[in-house]
Amino acid sequence: MPAQHRVAPRPPRFPGTSRRQFLGYLLAAPTLAVGVKLTADSVLEAEALPSPAPEVSEVYDLSDLLADSTRPTANLITVVLERDGTVSFSMPRAESGQGITTMAAMLIAEEMGIPVSDVNVTLADARPELLFNQQTQGSSTVISIYTPIRVAAALARGRLLEAASTLLGDEATNLRTTGGKVVSEAGSSIPFAQLATAAANSETREALTELKGPDDFTVIGTPQRRDDVRAAVTGKKNYTMDIDVPGAVPTMIARPPTIKGTVESINNEDQVRSMPGVTDVVEISTDAAPGRGTTSSGVAVCARTFGQCIDAINALDITWGGGNADGESDESILRQLRASPAPVNLPSPTPLDQVGGQIPLATEGLGNVGPVEAVEQEFVFHWRSNSAMEPNVAVADVRSDSAEVWTPSQIPINTQDQLARELDLTTGQVTVHVTRGGGAFGRRLFNDAPLEAARVSKEVGKPVKLMWHRADECRVGRVHPMCISRLRATYSPGAKQVVSFEQRHTSVATDYTEAFGDMISSQAAKLPFANELTLSQTVFLLTASVPYDVGAVALGYNEIFDFDKFATGSSRNLNNMDVRPAQELMIDLLAAKLDEDPLDFRLDRLESDRAKAVLEKVRDEGDWGRDLPEGVAQGVAVHNEYKGTVAVLAEVDTRPATANRDIRGATTGPRVRKVTVAVDVGLPINPLGLKAQMEGGVMTGIAHVFTGSLHLRDGNFLEGSWDDYRYTRHWNSPPELDVHVMPATGERPGGAGELGVGVSVAAVACAYARATGTTPTSFPIGHTKDVPFRVKPFVPPLPPSPEDGLTSYPTPSAAGPVFNPAS
């Protein structure tokens, strides 16, 4: 990169730093306990919607919606100082690897002056009084809990100083907390353990506190390891299936050989029930909603071990009724998507109305740009699975007048409510324990596993531990729907200007009912457009935007089918995992038409300074424009979302020697050999965790570009394992991956879990296009009609476990031929 392009890093700035007072409660308890409403702060007033709003998500995005829907009704979250001087906080959120419990511990440590390791954060059971305040999605967690947790810890600090001042006979103003002690200027100190009861309150009362200013932070912004890292690497971290609930029997379900099929009859129930270890064989509804009946069903088997469940399921002789999508295949879906153009003017009132509802695609009226030309491109995105490593799981113990369930739910209140409705109990009779999840990625917003487990437990009259088989995770599990994006842009070669940018996105309907349904309804009044749009259109408008100045922007979204024809759901980064790559590929096409460097083209047109800074950072750190051999190229993309901004520069090697490299059992193909990321989330709380989220986003992005997809054929998804569904593996992961966390640019943290996915897809796809000279238009690129693996049978439904594990480690399963779309 030429030296004149380099810029000095921008100094941190904290606009609007304030010393506001915050209200909380000192709680009557045996030791010091404080409570704070989750409504303690007030983003909304600070960010009124400006007008006109050409793209709604820029001023009011999904993370605002999620944060706002948690405002009015929340009850208290509490921080407790235990007698041993440690602090406990029960967090009304799910933790599935995003590191939010670690962040919560850091916030408490910061305000209280205690080592991070002395703060124990656990996950709260379902708490209906918190209403929407107990959901973990859309990367909103850190945004909505940041201030309340700090307020609670600051109140606790204040009480500790008061109590210590009595004991030390010193003014509270001469005292401070550090390292789990109150220390005085004179040098004396008392450990928190000795103050836990002295600082306790005999009655509950309101109290005010102030928060530390950013300049005084000693914990926030420093790298901290995960709170459960040691447990995770020693095998001591307990996931749902590791919990020893007395009497809970392993349970799995035989599922139909078609999407949402139903059982007509079980023909050898008695025979299967007499198999070794098997205790129960029962037909149950697998419907995703409570009390709706058996729109889909299966046969549950309980046994002494999960292995015996698998064998029994494969021995079952079941007559199955038809499925929900019989006869549909990728090709038929694509035809229907193409036949359904998205309206570019959405129902009124929409953001477009505010710019007159007109998209200036003609040359008239544009004044001095001169004649314009157009680029048009359609992009196809195939079905994707959002499965985590830990399959869908739940333990359920259903009695006549109560139910107790353990599951890594992302919305435990919703889980509790649905279980109560399914079981005809009150919510008070249903306890939902939130376990730490082995990945979530949106899949655990739905209650498939807890509902099934509860149904089986009720039917067989004993506690059950229910787990999905991997094959079912691929074939029956919720999917990110197949969709197409049609883009058209006009530009003026004379004025070297993009005049208009239009994107019509058409998708198979996405099921957002669990995730966003009630929340969007409750907040509809605040949104300028929600009333007349579908849920999915609302989610689209809340997340879609173009970060560049590309003239008049028009975005449209529509769907085919009912929301529950296929089992769909939220995936990491929602629509933006497809919408943004389509845009960025289009930007590269426009840059080429206007004969500009792709990075400079973006830099010139980025609207936000923060976005420009991350782009400049990857340009410099990733050495944009360096000499590369033919077949190797760089690609770059920028993305704003969740109050953050991120740039990714990827380098892809498509040369035959690389793409055809032979690794036993591997789908190799083009190699992303180097990735540089720069991320600005406003205020980074834990840079180490933030980097991890970006790294994960890159890996997921690579899968979406090259190989990770489901094939729909004759009403079923063909993939049945991690070798069929080809998520990024060690052999695909970039040997060099650098994430740069930008210095704080604000006083508040933004979300990170989803921020890195779509932008990574985009950068890798753009690099691939430049390396091969061909813009890929169908994703993943390796999604071919002829599947590169041997399709496992649907009847019997589960692949049998091999018996040769001792003689053939590491036996590759039947992976297909080498994947090399470049050669």
Place this chain on the structure above:
Amino acid sequence: MPPHTFKVNGRPVTVDVEDDVRLLWVLRDLLKITGPKYGCGINVCKACTSHINGRAFNPCSVPVGQIRPTDEITTIEGLPETVGADLHPMQEAWIDRDVPQCGYCQPGQIMAAVDLVKKVKADGGAITDDDIDGIRNMCACGTYSRIREAIKQGAANM
């Protein structure tokens, strides 16, 4: 139902179960040793990777009837003991690099890494990126870069 006797993590165990039940379920469901995780049951994801007589294997794909009384099974829980320490150097490297996200795949990743490094060292070599490329263990959180660094770091201390 024949009793099966073997050693797990240095302790002799006896279980009464049919011969064809795969060892993963004997460990998890009957012996309550839950470090090895289920991710596929068909020797693809490698989440269950453990060691038998010091070599990596996948208990989801081995019927318990094939385990001999003299066989020593080591799961992630027993790994530190194999070096007589609180933590194996590979676990230390994993902590130092803050590798896990959800953590579900990590016991398997660590057991596979230890085996790979031992094998490479026995062949007189040092661990390379190419060696690491060949590891089959799946991670849906995408922690591969940190695993790559941690293996090199752990190998240096093994």
